[in-house]
Amino acid sequence: MLATLTRVKSPRWPSPDICLGYMLGQQVRRNELSSFSPGCSSVPAAWRRRATGGVRGVGTSCVLCAKVRGNTKKTELSEKKLTHHFVDHRNVKLVAGSGGKGACSFHSEPRKEWGGPDGGNGGDGGSIIIKADRVVKSLAQITPVYKGEDGQSGGSKNCYGRNGSPKYISVPLGTVVKEQGKAVVDLSEHGQEYVAVFGGAGGKGNRFYLSNENRAPMVATPGMQGQERVLQLELRTMAHAGLVGFPNAGKSSLLRAISNARPAVAAYPFTTLNPHVGIVKYRDHEQVAVADIPGIIRGAHLNRGLGISFLRHIERCRFLLFVLDLSTPEPWTQLQHLRYELDQYESGLSQRPQAIIANKMDLPEAQEKLGTLKGLVTQRVIPVSALTGQNTEELILHLRELYDGYLQAEDSGESKPTRW
Ligand SMILES: Nc1nc2c(ncn2[C@@H]2O[C@H](COP(=O)(O)OP(=O)(O)OP(=O)(O)O)[C@@H](O)[C@H]2O)c(=O)[nH]1
Ligand SMILES: [Mg+2]
Numbered sequence: 001m002l003a004t005l006t007r008v009k010s011p012r013w014p015s016p017d018i019c020l021g022y023m024l025g026q027q028v029r030r031n032e033l034s035s036f037s038p039g040c041s042s043v044p045a046a047w048r049r050r051a052t053g054g055v056r057g058v059g060t061s062c063v064l065c066a067k068v069r070g071n072t073k074k075t076e077l078s079e080k081k082l083t084h085h086f087v088d089h090r091n092v093k094l095v096a097g098s099g100g101k102g103a104c105s106f107h108s109e110p111r112k113e114w115g116g117p118d119g120g121n122g123g124d125g126g127s128i129i130i131k132a133d134r135v136v137k138s139l140a141q142i143t144p145v146y147k148g149e150d151g152q153s154g155g156s157k158n159c160y161g162r163n164g165s166p167k168y169i170s171v172p173l174g175t176v177v178k179e180q181g182k183a184v185v186d187l188s189e190h191g192q193e194y195v196a197v198f199g200g201a202g203g204k205g206n207r208f209y210l211s212n213e214n215r216a217p218m219v220a221t222p223g224m225q226g227q228e229r230v231l232q233l234e235l236r237t238m239a240h241a242g243l244v245g246f247p248n249a250g251k252s253s254l255l256r257a258i259s260n261a262r263p264a265v266a267a268y269p270f271t272t273l274n275p276h277v278g279i280v281k282y283r284d285h286e287q288v289a290v291a292d293i294p295g296i297i298r299g300a301h302l303n304r305g306l307g308i309s310f311l312r313h314i315e316r317c318r319f320l321l322f323v324l325d326l327s328t329p330e331p332w333t334q335l336q337h338l339r340y341e342l343d344q345y346e347s348g349l350s351q352r353p354q355a356i357i358a359n360k361m362d363l364p365e366a367q368e369k370l371g372t373l374k375g376l377v378t379q380r381v382i383p384v385s386a387l388t389g390q391n392t393e394e395l396i397l398h399l400r401e402l403y404d405g406y407l408q409a410e411d412s413g414e415s416k417p418t419r420w
Pocket of ligand 1: 245246247248249250251252253254264265266267268269270271272273294295296359360361362363384385386387388
């Protein structure tokens with residue numbers, strides 16, 4: 001026990017042999033650096049000059065090396081990192097502020113010794129308000145617990161306690177607030193607010209209880225507890241158009257080709273793990289939001305693949321762009337499967353205004369399949385190549401037609417209003 005205490009209390013100096021080793025290490029490193037021969041071609045002259053200048057020169061070598069390698073381009077975020085940034089559901093516990101307690105005091109001053117009760121009321125606790133904000137893009141910044149500000153206690157001389165100020169939680173447009181699985185509110189308008197929990201009322205000071213019957217009340221009440229709730233915040237990506245397709249169909253490549261979004265693209269399935277929204281801008285400054293929804297496979301409605309969580313995002317798109325991979329043997333079967341999955345999730349979901357996009361038209365076998373596909377479907381088929389950018393103009397123009405149709409429907413009150 002004593003030995004342990006001594007060990008804990010003793011100052012943490014490195015042992016002499018560690019010190020010596022460290023010093024030797026420094027020495028060896030210095031020697032190594034100074035031993036660079038001037039004729040060593042793999043090390044640039046500028047780097048060598050700095051390095052031989054001592055340890056200080058080594059500190060700047062990373063920057064120098066990066067410059068030598070010509071690695072000045074900013075690397076793109078990987079899907080893993082993008083996943084970290086995009087969060088589409090969160091459970092939060094909200095506890096509103098409690099009310100401050102009322103004061104119990106009596107006024108007294110020279111020549112007015114029995115001045116009567118003067119205890120002020122406590123302030124009300126702060127509420128917590130969930131507010132839709134178009135600047136916020138994901139629920140990543142939402143913390144698990146929020147506590148409202150408590151009201152201050154009342155004081156003597158009839159001083160009332162200050163009310164706790166309300167706390168705002170900013171969420172993206174299209175956030176659905178749920179409690180025990182049931183939707184409570186859908187925050188789809190910028191600035192829309194929902195008072196999730198109310199702060200507790202402040203307690204009463206003894207002045208409040210002054211009456212003709214009781215000239216010297218000794219009662220003061222404590223503040224009430226703030227409301228407490230556990231809520232689920234769920235983000236349904238709100239985009240005008242949704243790119244729906246099997247994994248590897250080229251949805252992310254297409255979104256990169258037509259918008260400013262930069263989702264990851266790779267030749268393996270399920271590259272995209274979260275929806276990405278890109279904005280297609282038109283000359284008249286109109287903007288259409290297009291969402292790249294992660295790949296859907298057969299049985300997605302039974303939670304296979306990435307499951308139903310992404311069918312939820314499709315539900316919120318006004319029109320659909322079915323992306324078919326024309327490098328597969330029978331691309332039209334993909335369309336049937338996609339429609340089936342959407343309808344299994346919500347009946348009539350596959351009947352939204354739509355277009356079929358035949359992707360990978362740059363491949364030689366695609367032309368023949370395009371003819372067969374056109375013969376099998378009644379909807380408009382737009383052949384494109386996301387890789388080469390071939391015919392993406394037709395897609396962008398058709399997107400605008402779909403968007404205008406949606407706006408007309410919204411004006412005539414046919415569809416549910418949705419704003420981006
Ligand atoms: N030849 C050719 N290849 C394409 C085209 N579009 C996409 N690809 C390739 O197809 C592969 C998959 O592309 P992605 O854009 O990642 O496909 P995705 O549909 O987003 O895939 P998931 O994210 O897994 O659902 C990549 O290797 C792309 O380079 C195209 O028009 N032509
Ligand atoms: Mg993708």
